[in-house]
Amino acid sequence: MTETIALGEIDIHVTRKAIKNVHLSVHPPSGRVTMTTPMATRLEVARAYAISRLGWIRAQQEKLRGQARETPRQFVERESHYVWGRRYLMTIAYREAKPSVALDHKRIALTVRPGTENAMRAKIIHDWHKRLLHAAIPPLVRKWERTLKVKVAAYFVQRMKTKWGSCNHVAQNIRLNTELVKKPKDLLEYVVVHEMIHLLEPTHSDRFHALLDRFYPTWREARRELNELPLGAEAWNR
Numbered sequence: 712m713t714e715t716i717a718l719g720e721i722d723i724h725v726t727r728k729a730i731k732n733v734h735l736s737v738h739p740p741s742g743r744v745t746m747t748t749p750m751a752t753r754l755e756v757a758r759a760y761a762i763s764r765l766g767w768i769r770a771q772q773e774k775l776r777g778q779a780r781e782t783p784r785q786f787v788e789r790e791s792h793y794v795w796g797r798r799y800l801m802t803i804a805y806r807e808a809k810p811s812v813a814l815d816h817k818r819i820a821l822t823v824r825p826g827t828e829n830a831m832r833a834k835i836i837h838d839w840h841k842r843l844l845h846a847a848i849p850p851l852v853r854k855w856e857r858t859l860k861v862k863v864a865a866y867f868v869q870r871m872k873t874k875w876g877s878c879n880h881v882a883q884n885i886r887l888n889t890e891l892v893k894k895p896k897d898l899l900e901y902v903v904v905h906e907m908i909h910l911l912e913p914t915h916s917d918r919f920h921a922l923l924d925r926f927y928p929t930w931r932e933a934r935r936e937l938n939e940l941p942l943g944a945e946a947w948n949r
Contacts, residue, residue, distance in 0.1 A: 821836065
């Protein structure tokens with residue numbers, strides 16, 4: 712069960728779990744605040760802790776508000792797009808043929824039928840993004856299955872509003888945000904590792920962070936870089 716602590720304009724969602732220490736987090740993109748506490752922690756104790764960290768919470772939220780956000784893509788000539796952390800300019804060609812996308816060292820070449828509307832261009836690029844991810848993810852999963860000695864039953868890629876990834880440790884599958892195709896590949900690897908470690912430890916417990924420290928010691932730097940890169944242009948709900 713989740714409870715809420717209201718500190719002025721800030722709501723903090725509190726969840727109790729079988730952990731030893733309190734974990735306070737400010738989540739991109741909107742600055743949503745969560746706190747995970749040990750099972751026996753009283754709400755007034757959690758509230759006192761939150762008050763002591765109020766300055767830090769506000770600083771993190773202000774940082775997120777100032778974070779760059781992509782402008783909505785129009786899928787037009789010479790528009791900037793990012794693939795694996797690099798900027799490319801889009802070129803558009805019109806042909807009475809099956810739509811296609813090609814990438815060279817400077818450009819994304821989108822070929823569409825005359826009259827193709829923006830929504831369809833967006834779908835063509837999104838489907839291409841998914842193909843790029845489906846090429847990049849399986850080698851990473853196989854690599855980390857050997858290292859972590861776990862087995863991923865399946866992985867999925869999809870648009871996700873508030874997370875870079877998620878893990879269903881019971882079904883042994885992971886889900887990854889299609890926005891990751893725009894980020895450097897090492898950040899995709901960090902998210903894959905993060906979610907696969909949840910197969911060993913389902914919660915963000917001390918053990919989970921210890922496993923991250925052991926297997927991916929640069930995870931804090933990767934997380935910080937990921938959260939400092941421009942956010943997608945979508946209107947985030949939470």
